[in-house]
Amino acid sequence: MKRIIVCLKQAVDVTQLKVDPATRQLITASAPRKMSDFDKNALEEAVRLKEKNAGVEVVTVTVASEEAKTVLREALAMGADKAYVVNDAGLKDVDTLGTAHVLAEAIKKAGEFDLVLCGESSLDSFSGLVGSRVGELLSLPQVTSARKLSVEGDAVVGERTLEDSIETVKAKLPALVTVTREINQPRIPSLMMIMKASKKEIVTWTLADLAVDKAKLASKIEVVEVLAPKTERKRIRITGESVAEIADKLAKALIQEGVVKR
Amino acid sequence: MSEGKGVWVFSENADLTLEMLGKGREIADKVGAELAAVVIGSNAADWANELVKYGADKVYLVDNAMFGRFQAEAYLSVLHNLVVNYKPETVLIGSTKNGKPLAARLATRLEVGCVPDCSRLGVDEKGRLVGERITYGGNAVAKLTFKTKPQIVTVPSRAFEKPQPKKRSGQVVKLDLKAEQAKTEVVETKPLETSSVRIEEAEAIVSCGRGLEKKEDRVLLDELAAVLCGQVGCSRPLAEDRKWFSEWVGLSGHKVKPKLYIACGISGVIQHVAGIRDAKVVVAINKDEQAPIFEVADYGVVGNLYEILPALKEALKKQLQ
Numbered sequence A: 001m002k003r004i005i006v007c008l009k010q011a012v013d014v015t016q017l018k019v020d021p022a023t024r025q026l027i028t029a030s031a032p033r034k035m036s037d038f039d040k041n042a043l044e045e046a047v048r049l050k051e052k053n054a055g056v057e058v059v060t061v062t063v064a065s066e067e068a069k070t071v072l073r074e075a076l077a078m079g080a081d082k083a084y085v086v087n088d089a090g091l092k093d094v095d096t097l098g099t100a101h102v103l104a105e106a107i108k109k110a111g112e113f114d115l116v117l118c119g120e121s122s123l124d125s126f127s128g129l130v131g132s133r134v135g136e137l138l139s140l141p142q143v144t145s146a147r148k149l150s151v152e153g154d155a156v157v158g159e160r161t162l163e164d165s166i167e168t169v170k171a172k173l174p175a176l177v178t179v180t181r182e183i184n185q186p187r188i189p190s191l192m193m194i195m196k197a198s199k200k201e202i203v204t205w206t207l208a209d210l211a212v213d214k215a216k217l218a219s220k221i222e223v224v225e226v227l228a229p230k231t232e233r234k235r236i237r238i239t240g241e242s243v244a245e246i247a248d249k250l251a252k253a254l255i256q257e258g259v260v261k262r
Numbered sequence B: 001m002s003e004g005k006g007v008w009v010f011s012e013n014a015d016l017t018l019e020m021l022g023k024g025r026e027i028a029d030k031v032g033a034e035l036a037a038v039v040i041g042s043n044a045a046d047w048a049n050e051l052v053k054y055g056a057d058k059v060y061l062v063d064n065a066m067f068g069r070f071q072a073e074a075y076l077s078v079l080h081n082l083v084v085n086y087k088p089e090t091v092l093i094g095s096t097k098n099g100k101p102l103a104a105r106l107a108t109r110l111e112v113g114c115v116p117d118c119s120r121l122g123v124d125e126k127g128r129l130v131g132e133r134i135t136y137g138g139n140a141v142a143k144l145t146f147k148t149k150p151q152i153v154t155v156p157s158r159a160f161e162k163p164q165p166k167k168r169s170g171q172v173v174k175l176d177l178k179a180e181q182a183k184t185e186v187v188e189t190k191p192l193e194t195s196s197v198r199i200e201e202a203e204a205i206v207s208c209g210r211g212l213e214k215k216e217d218r219v220l221l222d223e224l225a226a227v228l229c230g231q232v233g234c235s236r237p238l239a240e241d242r243k244w245f246s247e248w249v250g251l252s253g254h255k256v257k258p259k260l261y262i263a264c265g266i267s268g269v270i271q272h273v274a275g276i277r278d279a280k281v282v283v284a285i286n287k288d289e290q291a292p293i294f295e296v297a298d299y300g301v302v303g304n305l306y307e308i309l310p311a312l313k314e315a316l317k318k319q320l321q
């Protein structure tokens, strides 16, 4: 094995998102960004494979329409050797297919590889499509939703949890694997690793640097609206002098609602 | 009813196929199209006939011993071949761990859009499919439609009701299609031990979060759930970090739709709440009166779950007698 590519997304930190209560619009522009959490697991897995197989290089690829350097610095501190970012204003409205086209071209340009690792889904859009789309564009065998991974000779072996079974799947390299959170506990880089990372290289490309067919980047999806869900709950507080009284009132209310079977 | 207007459903999962046929029927009727199911399998002729009763006008049956179990490239190439030949306008694919990558790859081969995990589906005034999905970690619901055809969506389990079977007529089209060579090999499968009853089916759920101090204390929830003829659920940290449960409710877990959901010792962050949007009545029990769960509950009790749960169990028993 020589090179592992990790597709790393800089995502909106959904736990810090604010909503405008009047319009129910999300305030995404000023929301903090971070490395998408499943992608962090993918990177951790790549770095562990590198530690087991001398001479392997871990390269991250990111498609962004804005600055993503802090996330890439973190990736380099965790053990990636090199980070590529495709940053272009033309990427503002791309959908999962457009993103996949750009990623696929960037991966090809980054050099020969044995393994592409992605998160199962990204923290903010949570679509779970981009990994499989990239694999399809690169004609790679895919092991999706892997919660365990190993490389055995010229093949990758992954364990996946399906709805009713656990499956062990083998694919010849080069292959694409998407990972779940259970696969590992990502490391927190030490100060030493952070210092070392500042010497590593971040390469920025624009669309002009890639062999992407611009016509293919037009979004196939139209966004009708993205709004905070309405909460239509009654919000009745049940109070009383004693626990028994509260319990009695609550039980009565639930029976009246008709949600308790007699 | 022209070819090329069809609404199709496909899933390797039987229940999900039926649920999608119910919704698919509705969509097909709205746009004046034919509803077709695709069956890829081995010895599947009976199943194909059965699907007509659930609303399919047509069933494309690709029956061969080699399709006995799901294989990504084989299933993908068959489905792709059918779509290219018969040009459906809309394709609903079951959002299972195998179905979702299948949809993503099909949409990529066809260079079209895909809207995953639609918990609601409708048709706009132009006859386009509109899918609703939870996004931004449960902070928002996105309504999305398509600029290209076929419109491909994935549909999660239990998002839609299974229709009642009826006596109706339909056509089963048997096709003999070659499949692309597999690129992966399944070396082992083990059954997963899951609770015999799926939590999505539960009419009442008593769910706990990090307010539960010890694994053994689960008995408090079990006892209340027994009185309610319901099941026990939990928030993600109890399953993922503490490993006291194997599954959880929420955005990244199960989306449930019980008549009654009782959240005990759950703070009620958006990722958890995204899983209980369709509960009829939500009760919150939390000792912190500022806990966000109270904002999304019908009935709220500020108090200690260790006191409230046994008392509620007794009160219900008494009043139900």
Ligand SMILES: Cc1cc2nc3c(=O)[nH]c(=O)nc-3n(C[C@H](O)[C@H](O)[C@H](O)COP(=O)(O)OP(=O)(O)OC[C@H]3O[C@@H](n4cnc5c(N)ncnc54)[C@H](O)[C@@H]3O)c2cc1C
Residues within 6 Å of the ligand: A015, A123, B137, B208, B209, B210, B211, B212, B234, B235, B236, B237, B238, B248, B249, B250, B251, B252, B253, B254, B264, B265, B266, B267, B268, B269, B271, B272, B275, B285, B286, B287, B288, B291, B303, B304, B305, B306
């Ligand atoms: C992308 C993403 C996806 C996620 N998906 C999910 C998901 O699907 N499901 C999910 O649940 N989480 C999910 N999470 C995690 C989520 O953000 C929260 O961390 C989690 O839901 C919190 O669980 P909790 O409410 O049990 O714990 P806490 O937030 O710690 O809340 C515990 C609550 O218990 C109360 N309490 C303590 N003791 C008692 C007592 N004796 N009596 C009564 N009340 C008491 C406290 O006041 C507190 O409100 C996700 C996170 C991310 C980033």
Ligand SMILES: Nc1ncnc2c1ncn2[C@@H]1O[C@H](COP(=O)(O)O)[C@@H](O)[C@H]1O
Residues within 6 Å of the ligand: A007, A008, A009, A010, A036, A038, A039, A042, A061, A062, A063, A064, A096, A099, A103, A117, A118, A119, A120, A121, A122, A123, A125, A126, A127, A128, A129, A130, A131
């Ligand atoms: N903009 C991006 N840059 C790099 N990788 C991405 C990007 N978007 C998605 N991915 C990868 O695709 C996976 C699935 O993303 P999604 O389809 O958005 O859920 C992520 O976990 C990443 O590994």
